[in-house]
Amino acid sequence: MSEQKQEVENENSQDCENLQEENVCNEENEQDKLQKEFDELKDRYMRANAEFENIKKRMEKEKITAMLYANEGFAKDLLDVLDALEAALNVEAKDEISLKIKEGVQNTLDLFVKKLEKNGIKTIEELKDFDPNLHEAMFHVDSADHESGGIVQVLQKGYKINDRVIRPTKVSVAK
Structure with missing residues (x-):
């Protein structure tokens, strides 16, 4: 019995190690996914912010032109x-x-x-x-x-x- 018990414990131990490795891999995959999503969102934010600044500058120029030539x-x-x-x-x-x-x-x-x-x-x-x-x-x-x-x-x-x-x-x- 003890051999069987030892085998079961070994199997359980291996299963635990496998589960731990799988969890670590899943965590790493999840972390990679989250990092990619973060980078994508950051890029979108930077582009939107740059576009907003360009629109703001263009509107300022148009305002000045409108004031100069209003009459x-x-x-x-x-x-x-x-x-x-x-x-x-x-x-x-x-x-x-x-x-x-x-x-x-x-x-x-x-x-x-x-x-x-x-x-x-x-x-x-x-x-x-x-x-x-x-x-x-x-x-x-x-x-x-x-x-x-x-x-x-x-x-x-x-x-x-x-x-x-x-x-x-x-x-x-x-x-």
Whole structure:
């Protein structure tokens, strides 16, 4: 009996060792699984956080741009008024009353231009050469005084709000 008892104990002992090894293996497998899951979740978190930061930066840029150019439509509408005031100055004054009116129009125009400049709206500087980013060619003319591609005449002033063209300068260009 004792041999059988010894065999049973040996078997039980081996079974225990096998169970312990199996448990250790299971624990290691479980730990590996958990580590992989942790690494995957950490990676997803890092990507989501980076995406959030990119969206945040993009929104900040869009906000700044929106603030800079918020008055663009309104400014475009005011350019017609500016053109009318400039046209009124080109009328020849014949008597003292019309000279006073012209002076008042000039003062109004000066004030109007200062207010536009205060809000970032400026006249596009006149250049000698045609620049398609700033000018709109209305027609081409033959000119001995100008090089080909040079601006012969400014037909209508152009304006920018900050660095964005809101109305290109309308010009005639030498052939």
